[in-house]
Amino acid sequence: MLKDSQELLVTTDSPDAIAAINRFIDQALFYGKDAEIAILQAITADPTCALAHAYAAAYYLSQENKIAWQQAQPHLQTAQKNSAKITNREQLYVQAILAWANKEIDVAIALHEEITNKFPQDLISVQQGQYHYFYLGDKERLLQIAQKVLPANPEHHYLYGMVAFGLEQCHQLAAAEAMARKATAMNRYNPWAHHAVAHVLETQGRVEEGIAWMESFADTWDNCNSMLYTHNWWHVALYYLERGDIEKVLSLYDIHIWGCANKRSPKDQVGAISLLLRLELRGVNVGSRWQEISAYxxxxxxxxxxxxxxxxxxxxxxxxxxxxxxxxxxxxxxxxxxxxxxxxxxxxxxxxxxxxxxxxxxxxxxxxxxxxxxxxxxxxxxxxxxxxxxxxxxxxxxxxxxxxxxxxxxxxxxxx
Structure with a gap:
């Protein structure tokens, strides 16, 4: 067994697999565009590593579409096949991802809570617990699952970004902004922390500050996956919409939102749809853009x-x-x-x-x-x-x- 970058044991004897898992952890927490590549490299290095296969399955499930769900299945099967002698944490994680695949979200959440109670350094499990709470609308527990592991990760800027978003969703706006700004001061390349501040500034109607804040970090989003790249630009577009600069909003849509979307990605499609609808509610004719999206x-x-x-x-x-x-x-x-x-x-x-x-x-x-x-x-x-x-x-x-x-x-x- 070897330890990953979170100082947690992984059942593998392959240094190359651990190096690739560490890249995956960083990519996942950053919302990076190379997360899939990294975890598949880990599997190539050690095809029997149950945790790597579970990570791959989780990656595909998070895409929230039928094709990706099918891609997750062989990884889940391999993870289960190789789970007899893995650590307790790895077993819990494999079970959590299997529950997710079976749409037993309550079971998946309970397992992520157990992992984070026993192994608070496991920020991938925290992130996925937050993901489930987000789509259940449970903002209090979205915050709590991240907040409770802060003592074990006192200087982890990605965790600060997770906590900040939870605070914002719970309407603790001043605390959310302070936490997210601290995360960004620790590491400028923290797009989820940028995103948390964007929410606060929008909620408080601080439009010009929001534009300045987000555009000052936009260069750091180039290595994000399409979901967060387009979503952060979506937040920029909302500021310009509030300002009434429709031409700018349409430009952002055409260049940075739908223009840079993975057009077959549900989350990218949702962001584009929601912006078009907001424009139409303002009386804007969006032309043929509804037909362009609907084709996908x-x-x-x-x-x-x-x-x-x-x-x-x-x-x-x-x-x-x-x-x-x-x-x-x-x-x-x-x-x-x-x-x-x-x-x-x-x-x-x-x-x-x-x-x-x-x-x-x-x-x-x-x-x-x-x-x-x-x-x-x-x-x-x-x-x-x-x-x-x-x-x-x-x-x-x-x-x-x-x-x-x-x-x-x-x-x-x-x-x-």
């Missing part, structure tokens, strides 16, 4: 990886005019909700389905139906996941429906 969305119709993603997809394809796709997707969501793991089922049935119907109604100009479907779920939107900045979009759609329905009803009333 057909594989998403029956995927249902996350309800947060589905609400964006179904809106985009409705705006693009693909009525048959919309009907297929709404029916598919309903079927999925009946078969999904019981831990997740209530959120799908009681929040995601009416929200999806409401989003489609808004896209089609049926504002009264949009109001009827969206109003009851507004207090529960956190259950579909996403950040405050992302979820506020659905409230904006509802408010827009209220205004347009009133106008529509008045016109119809006059003509009647």
């Amino acid at each position: 969305l057909y594989p998403r119709i029956h995927e249902h990886a996350l309800p947060f993603q589905d609400l964006h997809y179904v809106y985009a394809i409705a705006k693009a005019g693909f009525t048959n796709w919309v009907n297929q997707m709404l029916h598919s969501i309903e079927q999925h909700a009946l078969s999904v793991n019981p831990f997740l089922r209530q959120g799908w049935i009681e929040v995601a389905i009416p929200a999806a119907r409401g989003m489609v109604a808004h896209a089609k100009g049926d504002f009264n139906t949009a109001i009827t479907q969206l109003k009851p779920v507004l207090p529960r939107l956190h259950e579909i996941g996403g950040s405050h900045a992302q979820r506020v979009l659905f409230k904006q759609v509802y408010q827009d429906a209220l205004l347009l329905a009133e106008k529509q009803n008045w016109i119809y009333g006059i003509t009647a």
Whole structure:
């Protein structure tokens, strides 16, 4: 056995495998574009390393799409096959990723909590625990799982970025900003800490500071994966949108957001969709951009990886005019909700389905139906996941429906 960069034992005798695992850990915490390469190099160096295969499976599962889920399966099988004599931490981690693959998110979370209780240096497990809490809308535990390991990692700037984001989500804005700025002072290359400050400044309406802050670090994002690269630029675009500089927002969309997206990546698609919708709510004609995105969305119709993603997809394809796709997707969501793991089922049935119907109604100009479907779920939107900045979009759609329905009803009333 050898130790990784976190001073944790890994069941391998290959120094090359450990070196590659260390690169993967750094890439994962940085949201780097070479995480997949690094972990596959570890597997090449030691094909029997269960932890490396579990890391690879986790990487693919985090892509939240059907193809990547299929890519994860052989790695999970190999990890299980080689798990008889691995350490307790590695066994817990393999079980956590297997639970994730089986959509047993409550089981996965419990295992990540156990890992971080016993092995608080394991920041990959902290990061993945936060990921699950994020998409369950559990902001308190998103913060707690990172905060509790601070004493064991007193000078770890990546952890400070994780804690900062949790603090922001829990509305502890001053503490979040201080923690994220400290992380960035320790290491300028910490895009998640940049992101945490962006959230604080946006929430407080500090638009000019937000632009200056994010643009001063934009050069450090070139080695990020497309998700965080496009997402951080998305935050920059929100500042310019608040400023009313529509031309700049469209330029950022075309160059840094959809222009630099991995166009088959769900998270990149969601970011682009949400920005187009925000522009349209401001009365901007976005041209053929809905059709351009929707061309990539057909594989998403029956995927249902996350309800947060589905609400964006179904809106985009409705705006693009693909009525048959919309009907297929709404029916598919309903079927999925009946078969999904019981831990997740209530959120799908009681929040995601009416929200999806409401989003489609808004896209089609049926504002009264949009109001009827969206109003009851507004207090529960956190259950579909996403950040405050992302979820506020659905409230904006509802408010827009209220205004347009009133106008529509008045016109119809006059003509009647």
